[in-house]
Amino acid sequence: MKEIVTPKGILKYRMPNILEAYDIIDASGIYTEGCSLLKLKRNIIQAMEPVIDYSSIEGVSSYPELLMDLDNIMPLTEVSGEILDKVLEILKKKN
Numbered sequence: 001m002k003e004i005v006t007p008k009g010i011l012k013y014r015m016p017n018i019l020e021a022y023d024i025i026d027a028s029g030i031y032t033e034g035c036s037l038l039k040l041k042r043n044i045i046q047a048m049e050p051v052i053d054y055s056s057i058e059g060v061s062s063y064p065e066l067l068m069d070l071d072n073i074m075p076l077t078e079v080s081g082e083i084l085d086k087v088l089e090i091l092k093k094k095n
Contacts, residue, residue, distance in 0.1 A: 001053060004075040008060070011075045012053035015086055020050055025087050044080040044087075052079070 001012040016024055027047035029035040049063040060066045067076070 004078060006057065006075050007071045008069065009057040011057060011072060011079075012055075013048075013079050014051050016048070016051050016083065021087060021090055024048060024083060025091065028084075028087065030087070030091070040084060041077065041080045044083055045076050048080060048083055051083070052076075 001014050004011045004013075024044055024047045028040050028043045030040060045067070052063065052066070054060050054063065054066045057066065057069070057072065060069055060072075066072055
């Protein structure tokens with residue numbers, strides 16, 4: 001697992017497996033006409049719960065709580081960007 005140190009603990013995550021990657025691609029809305037980069041990242045953050053381990057984050061006991069924690073906005077954005085890059089790489093290879 002990869003790690004990002006946050007003010008409230010360590011956020012751990014992994015890259016999605018192939019099935020999760022396709023689920024994230026689908027959930028991202030990348031094939032939706034007029035879908036902006038912000039909307040893509042938002043949808044990825046919403047869909048990436050299975051690859052996130054928040055058990056070391058102080059005061060967070062669920063993924064929705066993690067999303068509400070302002071100290072974790074940048075780490076989650078960073079993870080979503082990394083996943084987006086990987087998803088785009090998969091799509092590029094697919095074509």
